[in-house]
Amino acid sequence: MSEDQRFKDHHREARITSSRLVITSVIMAALVALLVFRYYTLQVVHHEDYATRSDRNRVHVQPVPPTRGLIYDRDGELLADNRPSYTLSVIRERVDDMEETVRLLRTLVDIPQSDLEKFYDQLQQWRRPFEAIPVRYGLTEEEIARLAVNEYRLEGVEINAQLVRHYPKGKLFAHVLGYVGRISQADLAQFDEDQHKRYSGTHSIGKSGLEKQYESLLLGDVGSQNVETNARGRVLRVLDRTDPKPGEDLYLHLDADIQRVAVEALGEYRGAVVAMDVKTGGVLAAVSTPSFDPNLFVTGISFRDYRRLNQSLDLPLFNRFLQGQYPPGSTVKPVMGLAGLHYDVVDTSYSVKDPGFYRLPGDDRLYRDWKRYGHGKQVALEQAIEESCDVYFYDLGHRMGIDHIHQFGIKFGLGSRTGVDIPSERNGLWPSREWKRNNRGLPWFPGDNLNVAIGQGFALTTPMQLAQMTTTLANRGHRLTPQMVSRVGNEPVATVEEEELDVAPDDWDFVLSAMEGVMHGERGTARRAAYGADYHMAGKTGTAQVVAIPQGEEYDSEALLERQRDHALFVGFAPVDDPQIAVAVVVENGESGSGVAAPVARKVFDAYMKDRDAVEEGGSP
Helix, strand or coil, X not given: CCHHHHHCCHHHHHXXXXXXXXXXXXXXXXXXXXXXXXXXXXHHHCHHHHHHHHHHHHEEEEEECCCCCCEECCCCCEEEEEEEEEEEEECHHHCCCHHHHHHHHHHHCCCCHHHHHHHHHHHCCCCCCCCCEEEECCCCHHHHHHHHHCXXXXXXXXXXXXXXXXXXXHHHHHHHHCEEEECXXXXXXXXXXXXXXXXXXXXXXXXXXXXXXXXXXXXXXXXEEEEEECCCCCEEEEEEEECCECCCCEEECCCHHHHHHHHHHHCCCCEEEEEEECCCCEEEEEEEECCCCCHHHHCCCCHHHHHXXXXXXCCCCCCHHHHCCECCHHHHHHHHHHHHHHCCCCCCCCEEEECCEECCCCCCXXXXXXXXXXXXXXXXHHHHHHHCCHHHHHHHHHHHHHHHHHHHHHCCCCCCCCCCCCCCCCCCECCCHHHHHHHHCCCCCHHHHHHHHCCCCCCEECHHHHHHHHHHHHCCCEEECCECEEEECCEECCCXXXXXXXXXXXXXXXXXXXXXXXXXXXXXXXXXXXXXXXXCCEEEEEEECCCCCCCCCCCCHHHCXXXXXXXXXXXXXXXXXXXXXXXXXXECCCCCHHHHHHHHHHHHHHHHHHHHHHHHCCCCC
């Protein structure tokens, strides 16, 4: 027998083993008791709490975006609608590896870099859980099929049918309607809490034009739905739903036919046309050429397309009828003539000698007439308006002075925004002594009076201001605010009336008769444009210098670059016996108000009169 066996204590080992079994049993019993207690706590004590949390994990509130309001012209022709489009979207919470998912998507469909950058920007923005983030709009049927085949590899990727803004007239109304675009980080930064809620589930916002001006009405109110989802976030069923409220429809004063005629009449020229309803102030046409296709911006314009538009010398994105500021030229001469009569500076028989130039007393500088040898020895106001005699208005400006010129001009809306319901309107400039002192640090000189009296010098106007001025002339001093929208849903928009000029009726008769002579008189500068019309119109032609011509030199079109040539302008209204429509035309570098701008207005007049005659005869407009 070995020594280990001789000294081994079997009783001791048995006691140790027994003790270990007891301790292990106690520990196991304690663990089981703890498990039972925890199970009891979860299932009984905190049952309601965890049941609620469970529901929150599988039940989600999803926003339901509203349908954007439509926009129609005055005859009910659709100018802005919503079209279904299939959108490729990603739900962030359901994607394990975003980079790998995006890489796979790019192998299946074309995703432009600009769209991809916008997607990553939106990934950083605050969103509701499980809200889809768009990656690509406008999927084709072939792309949808390709994605469907690979659906098993694209966890978290969805194809959704959405309504996307569409402008069926394309370029025709681009500067009026504006466009919607994707909501940017800058837009979100300006949202308050209510706006964040309103735009839940909506990916676009009005960026310019009427789309921006009436955004709050066009947008509508967001709805919601409670949906049950599985562990991966897929929707199993809709539990309940609150329908969204669609946006309001807008009905405009604009006439699609007149707008089209105005665009065609301008042709390849850069310029603007504004036509207003004399009775209501409604804008019948508002054209800026060249234009652009607003549909490019709806789902995000490509860098190539935006660079092409933004870097074009013709500035297609620039809204000329609202933001273009041009010297009004001779188009303000009827206003100046009316001011001279109103302030008793001249009467209808007062005349001047016009040798082709004007000289201030004690000054050697010659202020030249557009007609080299002048308009005669005795030029009175009627002839001065009909033939656009600069010398007469030089003399009138000198005699009247800037204080009267400024005071009377602002009553026609010159130098201030018209208040038309489109954003980004510019003021123009109708100068005064104070303006020159504050902005140029110089006193007002006598020569400044002469320049402003013929619509040159510091004077600047927008085509919209010229249209308002012409409407005020046609209304004999009753000034109206231009308006684009005539009705919001079923609610009409009231005409906005401004101050009325207190001018003697005889003075109105005389000046408006002279404007009629511009179109129909034997010496009228626009008589060719009025030839053959079966109605009478009143108007005034004008040209505006782009570059100054040195003293002693004559205007030479051939010696100037095309973009340095004079602008051509025209303002007028028709018919004379009962004015209905007022038109302002600016043709950049067109040179001849009578030869280029007036014929454009004549086509607009004809389109309106034809439309009016059709309505009066009971036909469709």
